[in-house]
Amino acid sequence: MNKTKEKVNAAIVIIGNEILSGRTQDVNVVTISKWLNDLGVKLEEVRVIPDTEDSIINTVNELRKIFKYLFTTGGIGPTHDDITSKSIAKAFNMEYGYHAEAYKILEKYYGKDKFNTGRKKMAMMPTKASLILNPSSGAPGFNVDNVFCLPGVPSILKSMLGGLNNKIKGGKKILNKTISAQTVESEIAKALEQVQNKFKKVEIGSYPFFRQGKIGVSFVIRSTEKKQIDYCHKQIVNFLKEKKIQIIER
Amino acid sequence: MNKTKEKVNAAIVIIGNEILSGRTQDVNVVTISKWLNDLGVKLEEVRVIPDTEDSIINTVNELRKIFKYLFTTGGIGPTHDDITSKSIAKAFNMEYGYHAEAYKILEKYYGKDKFNTGRKKMAMMPTKASLILNPSSGAPGFNVDNVFCLPGVPSILKSMLGGLNNKIKGGKKILNKTISAQTVESEIAKALEQVQNKFKKVEIGSYPFFRQGKIGVSFVIRSTEKKQIDYCHKQIVNFLKEKKIQIIER
Known part of the structure; x- marks a missing residue:
């Protein structure tokens, strides 16, 4: 095989x-x-x-x-x-x-x-x-x-x-969490990369959006490990707060 | 190349x-x-x-x-x-x-x-x-x-x-024409195949749909040759009429 x-x-x-x-x-x-x-x-x-x-x-x-x-x-x-x-x-x-x-x-x-x-x-x-x-x-x-x-x-x-x-014989359920914030990718690219580098088993995607006239970015955290997702989520929320970026959804 | x-x-x-x-x-x-x-x-x-x-x-x-x-x-x-x-x-x-x-x-x-x-x-x-x-x-x-x-x-x-x-250096524009009728695929499969066999340079697709409670099939004819599409279209309309199938769109 x-x-x-x-x-x-x-x-x-x-x-x-x-x-x-x-x-x-x-x-x-x-x-x-x-x-x-x-x-x-x-x-x-x-x-x-x-x-x-x-x-x-x-x-x-x-x-x-x-x-x-x-x-x-x-x-x-x-x-x-x-x-x-x-x-x-x-x-x-x-x-x-x-x-x-x-x-x-x-x-x-x-x-x-x-x-x-x-x-x-x-x-x-x-x-x-x-x-x-x-x-x-x-x-x-x-x-x-x-x-x-x-x-x-x-x-x-x-x-x-x-x-x-x-x-279908699956593995661990794939979980995800999304944070959306009123920002542009270039403002948070560096901080986000630092978080990604710390969590190699977590997949962090960054997706710009235009919703009801507002520009924003969604951060999607995916992993089979809930603890890792939660920890990663916390770190993203933290740097957004530090940068005084408005969080729309978390 | x-x-x-x-x-x-x-x-x-x-x-x-x-x-x-x-x-x-x-x-x-x-x-x-x-x-x-x-x-x-x-x-x-x-x-x-x-x-x-x-x-x-x-x-x-x-x-x-x-x-x-x-x-x-x-x-x-x-x-x-x-x-x-x-x-x-x-x-x-x-x-x-x-x-x-x-x-x-x-x-x-x-x-x-x-x-x-x-x-x-x-x-x-x-x-x-x-x-x-x-x-x-x-x-x-x-x-x-x-x-x-x-x-x-x-x-x-x-x-x-x-x-x-x-x-982009394209070729001839790809044209298409759609006929939608109130039928099911199995009723028209044979007649449609006969039309397809006559027109080798035309691509005929057949797609069932459910629209506002109605069951139907759309026939999509694609080719770069307008004449071929028109002739093919006519033959499909003809067999639908022969079978007394209601045509919704043509």
Whole structure:
């Protein structure tokens, strides 16, 4: 097993011409990322790639060896541009065809009469995949090894994550705390860097914002260690007070 | 020169722990993608990576050889987590230091008295980079060869794109047309595939939606050839009418 796999991390592959073309705003990364934070899995890379077999196979085969978990979104519907399931079967050199259990679920969901070719296509996947149940619209997702294939429609994807919890072995929950202050980054860059240098296991991000006409900076402290976050938080609050900078949120 | 470089395509690298952590919703992909469509440049890949030197250097060096244009967003501010400029210099084996022109711009923008260390850091980049002017907040972006480094703050990024138009040599403008209809994908999958098979130079995407309680599907036709789009559009409208499916938008 690849050594990096022992890190409790994940990547997402968004299979979606509609995201690349700028037509659709992706929102699934935020959903999956927040869910992973709670499970103690760190999202470390996202790729958005076109709906082509080569790009899916190459990207999935590259990333599934680097990350402990890999999630794909999109391309598991009934139309010609839905080629994720077939591509995943090819990536793993597995048989692609009707998945017995998925077929039964879909046949029951639509009723025998209305179970047409398009709908049947949604039962086609690597035949030995494990299913990811879909409480909102019938058609299941699936996983093969550490690759989890989810739909692109945000509400459906969201409804399927809960059922996945027992398949993910996370680490310590990733916690965060935010401080927002009425300042500009250049005023606090030095003091902030000094705090960061003291806490190597804490990730401190600094993000300027413009809110209701006000300019400010948010400091986001992330770590699995609550004590470290609290201590770090205190030191940032302290230097903001020393500099007489107004704290908006802490 | 790499052969694939002759394609008028692009990739984006989002340098941002805040996107990976789920704290911030990226909106820059949509902005850049739409701007590229108008310039006739096809966005073909997006990667979101952490704010670490290794990941920036490796990703940039991989993608700049594959794509004609590469855009990075984020990490060019004054704080400790802003390491894009330094990493790009390393990726290109170029000298990193004060950029004479950027230094002058920033000194003038802030005034000599207020031009502190944090602000000066924003003038540090590959010393031989070309600048990308920033009409909204002073600090310029820059490009080295085909790699264009932009800020992460959406409003600032947006304001800087216009000034870049003359540096991008695009192809034919990428056009699109959307038809939305009250149907489900499985009902039209076969007919749609037949249309797609007739038009190999047109990209037809099919996207289910739930809008104000109504279920529907949007068909998005993309191509640089207006005639092809129109003809394809007509054929989709025709089969929808034949199937007595209500067209919401065309």
